Amino acid sequence: MTAEVRWPRNDYSRVPYRLHHDEGLYALEMERIFRGPAWSYLCLEAEIPNPGDFRTTWIGDMPVVVSRAKDGSIHAFVNRCSHRGATIVRELRGNAERHVCLYHRWTYSTAGELTGLPFRKGLKGEGGMPDDFEMKSVSPGKMKVGNCAGMLFGTFQPDKAEPLEKYLGEFGTGSSGASSTGRSAILGYSRQLIAGNWKLYAENLRDTYHASLLHEFFVTYGVDRATQKGGVKMDGRHRHNMNHAFAATDTQEDAKAAYADTAARLDRMQLRDKKLLQFNNEFPDSMNLAAPTLFPNALLIQINNTIATRQIRPKGVGAHEVFQTVFGYADDDEAMTRHRLMSSNLVGPAGFVSMEDGEAIEVVQKATRSAGEASAVVEMGGRGALRDLAHRVTESPIRGFWSYWAELMGMEPGGAIR
Amino acid sequence: LKVPPDIRETLTALMAEYAMAIDDNRLEDWVELFDEACDYKVVTRENVEQNLPNVLMWCDNKNMLRDRVESYRHVNLYNLHYDRHVLGPLHFSGNEGANWRFEVSYSLFQTELEGASRLFSVGRYRIEALVKAAEARLKAVTVIADTGLVPSLLATPI
Numbered sequence: 196m197t198a199e200v201r202w203p204r205n206d207y208s209r210v211p212y213r214l215h216h217d218e219g220l221y222a223l224e225m226e227r228i229f230r231g232p233a234w235s236y237l238c239l240e241a242e243i244p245n246p247g248d249f250r251t252t253w254i255g256d257m258p259v260v261v262s263r264a265k266d267g268s269i270h271a272f273v274n275r276c277s278h279r280g281a282t283i284v285r286e287l288r289g290n291a292e293r294h295v296c297l298y299h300r301w302t303y304s305t306a307g308e309l310t311g312l313p314f315r316k317g318l319k320g321e322g323g324m325p326d327d328f329e330m331k332s333v334s335p336g337k338m339k340v341g342n343c344a345g346m347l348f349g350t351f352q353p354d355k356a357e358p359l360e361k362y363l364g365e366f367g368t369g370s371s372g373a374s375s376t377g378r379s380a381i382l383g384y385s386r387q388l389i390a391g392n393w394k395l396y397a398e399n400l401r402d403t404y405h406a407s408l409l410h411e412f413f414v415t416y417g418v419d420r421a422t423q424k425g426g427v428k429m430d431g432r433h434r435h436n437m438n439h440a441f442a443a444t445d446t447q448e449d450a451k452a453a454y455a456d457t458a459a460r461l462d463r464m465q466l467r468d469k470k471l472l473q474f475n476n477e478f479p480d481s482m483n484l485a486a487p488t489l490f491p492n493a494l495l496i497q498i499n500n501t502i503a504t505r506q507i508r509p510k511g512v513g514a515h516e517v518f519q520t521v522f523g524y525a526d527d528d529e530a531m532t533r534h535r536l537m538s539s540n541l542v543g544p545a546g547f548v549s550m551e552d553g554e555a556i557e558v559v560q561k562a563t564r565s566a567g568e569a570s571a572v573v574e575m576g577g578r579g580a581l582r583d584l585a586h587r588v589t590e591s592p593i594r595g596f597w598s599y600w601a602e603l604m605g606m607e608p609g610g611a612i613r
Numbered sequence: 614l615k616v617p618p619d620i621r622e623t624l625t626a627l628m629a630e631y632a633m634a635i636d637d638n639r640l641e642d643w644v645e646l647f648d649e650a651c652d653y654k655v656v657t658r659e660n661v662e663q664n665l666p667n668v669l670m671w672c673d674n675k676n677m678l679r680d681r682v683e684s685y686r687h688v689n690l691y692n693l694h695y696d697r698h699v700l701g702p703l704h705f706s707g708n709e710g711a712n713w714r715f716e717v718s719y720s721l722f723q724t725e726l727e728g729a730s731r732l733f734s735v736g737r738y739r740i741e742a743l744v745k746a747a748e749a750r751l752k753a754v755t756v757i758a759d760t761g762l763v764p765s766l767l768a769t770p771i
Contacts, residue, residue, distance in 0.1 A: 287659070385763070539671075
């Protein structure tokens with residue numbers, strides 16, 4: 196395997212399938228993206244409200260602890276003992292005054308600093324660590340943590356990273372009504388293990404073209420159709436994107452004409468119980484679908500009244516976990532919570548409008564293993580320079596993803612667009 | 614808890630049909646095992662142990678079950694596979710009149726078209742069923758999956 200990419204075109208309208216199968220590239224992605232200057236999504240601040248609260252997570256394939264220290268500050272550190280490399284925190288979550296590695300009981304503070312180790316001075320003057328051993332010098336690697344509207348992000352290379360506010364731009368706050376995650380109340384988690392490279396999921400989230408075609412439920416029952424008013428926004432660097440649509444902005448006739456040449460059954464099918472499609476317009480922007488996707492590993496999704504974050508966790512070159520955190524708001528009453536849970540039938544591993552993604556990604560992974568130097572075609576929405584679109588018949592944000600991926604990997608083609 | 618043999622027999626047969634109906638892709642028959650006023654949900658042990666209410670799937674009446682199945686038949690696309698449920702014995706926990714509560718462990722294997730099988734999900738059912746004149750109807754089925762990490766996707770019911 197060679198860690199090089201021959202891009203057929205400098206606007207990323209051809210993407211070599213090999214990028215989803217190459218072990219060498221995968222190792223470099225872990226180093227140059229996830230342990231590089233990108234800001235990765237960690238978890239929600241609401242998941243660690245109290246001093247001592249912690250959660251374990253994965254940034255790329257690096258195990259990480261996110262922890263609130265006694266002084267209320269938030270830290271993220273590598274979940275690997277400095278001594279012999281054992282996992283320090285084995286629980287998924289909890290509250291602790293300190294973290295103790297089970298192997299030789301090396302002890303870490305809630306800020307991730309090595310604070311003690313047994314028999315450091317030996318026993319009765321014998322054994323022990325050398326006198327000049329400095330605990331500080333071997334503390335686990337730390338991420339710099341940033342907080343944007345209640346979503347926590349971290350980077351391993353703060354010196355090279357842009358400030359978080361600049362990195363996220365308008366995609367941090369104000370990109371959708373749902374992004375006021377600061378007052379969120381966690382409803383729970385779902386996990387899905389998809390047998391495909393993590394970038395196929397990142398592409399899927401940037402491909403609004405597929406949404407109403409693969410997920411026929413959207414169109415059949417009128418949850419979201421390309422005929423609604425909406426569009427695709429990207430940040431200045433085209434690494435993030437937001438697919439959005441405004442509720443009730445098309446007619447049945449518009450939709451029928453547009454989907455005439457697809458298999459969609461706009462007239463023939465009705466849900467007997469429509470409550471899972473009900474949208475209580477709780478956001479000032481009236482969007483019933485907003486999905487800001489943040490490079491490299493995050494999605495904040497609002498479909499009707501279901502709100503969730505998704506974190507992509509690469510699991511080797513051929514698999515990734517999609518870890519979804521579903522939440523409501525602290526001031527929701529019982530009926531609203533029930534409604535959010537009911538409409539979460541739409542999303543997640545069994546979601547009416549999301550189950551197909553797992554299958555689509557797996558069949559791409561399966562069929563492209565043997566693709567040699569062949570490439571995917573990414574031209575829906577145009578070639579060349581990248582720009583925002585007031586429609587959703589596009590997959591241009593996929594090209595944006597690859598342009599930033601190539602920049603961080605140091606693998607841009609000559610004359611590359613950005 | 615003392616359970617009359619005929620009740621145990623009726624409910625054991627109900628669960629055998631529950632599993633076979635799904636495994637034979639007779640999902641419409643599976644729906645008919647439920648009462649009109651019923652509740653079916655799939656949750657994960659990870660959430661249950663934290664008292665978090667998130668659901669992977671939730672139908673709070675029989676019409677929603679009919680909608681799920683109809684959507685699978687005509688609208689949704691998912692991995693092509695066979696299901697195979699293996700159930701443990703019924704473990705009764707209570708009853709009020711004709712209403713019986715019990716739990717059953719399950720293993721659910723999936724086999725793809727080229728014949729490779731995998732363990733898809735393991736966990737337990739928490740069930741409430743109504744038995745009247747040797748006829749049983751499901752009132753509430755909560756699938757509590759130990760397998761919180763769903764392989765690929767979850768379409769056909771557990």
